[in-house]
Amino acid sequence: MKLIKRVNFVSFCALILCMVTITFLRQHSAVSPPLPHQMLEKETVLHFFLHDTPGGNSPSAVRVVQTNRTVHDTSRTPFGTVWVVDDPLTEGPDPKSTVIGNSRGLYVSAGQKELMLVAYLDFGFTSGEFNGSSISVLSRNPVTDIEREFAVVGGRGKFRMARGFANLKCIFYNESNGDSIVEYTMVVRHY
Template identity: 55%
Template sequence: MKNGTLRLLLLFVLTLVSLGHAHYSLGKEKVTHLHFFYQENLISNHPSAVLAAKPKDTTVNASNLAPFGAVYVLDTPLTEGQDPNSKVVGKLQGLSVSAGEDKAMVVFIVDFGFTSGEFNGSSISALSRNPILETDRELAIVGGRGKFRMARGFANLHTNYINATSGVVIVEYNVTVFHYE
């Protein structure tokens, strides 16, 4: 073997060994089930979703809150129960981009940051389409941090309450997360 080939082979073996050790240092894979409520308020003194951009010559109003091309910035409480006054367990922060030309559908790019309980300081991330007018739908969980390191999974959503006039939306989340702690 030539000297360069031997070095390349040694580098390859060392890379495989280090990758193998990295996998084992993650620990055992866990499955966690989460349940919480998303409490959006679009029209108030302290909205949890703010229109950041809209298409030219488009009016955003109570009958059309998410016209094609609208971008909302989200900072929305997550609660234990459906009542907006129930205990806050975290916040959803991120973007909602209206990507449905023919029907109300947004792309969610969000982080669910938990602020209490066992998962305080940890978060899960979703990047998924969200057909907001469908009562039941699913989001893809694509990552996480803290106790949800290397997360993947899904969130089943059920809209419990929606009022376009008041801008209030309450969505129940049942999340299954596969992760390493």
């Protein structure tokens, strides 16, 4: 009889301990973010201007690598050359218009017979609704085409799990120093 009372008492204590533990864990555990299939996908269209300035005293694009095979190549973009960029993004085409972020990343000259860059860029927004968020692209960039398209491959912040495309249109190009202004219209799907 004493054994049965002990088992009942131990069982009762274990049950109380489990209930207290479950209540504690519910109140103090972190809430997991919803999984992608539980979230609603949004579509955002962005319009802005990128100012690429490889020339002048304060360039926003700098050549950092060039192979020895192309040292005597006098073109602006010899095959195998790599540039690091930190280009401002503005609301309008005028370089003095409001800056809304920057485009940072790399250009690699990947065309042996034609001018073809491959671009990895992260478009970070520093003002407005998307402040602190960014969109990443990885795409070929046929720079001699006035109109072209980039693939959106990701993002962070409000653009988490982004996918989509960017239509580019060169609205200004200076042949002597390579400076350009490119209009971007991005269509981005994200959660």
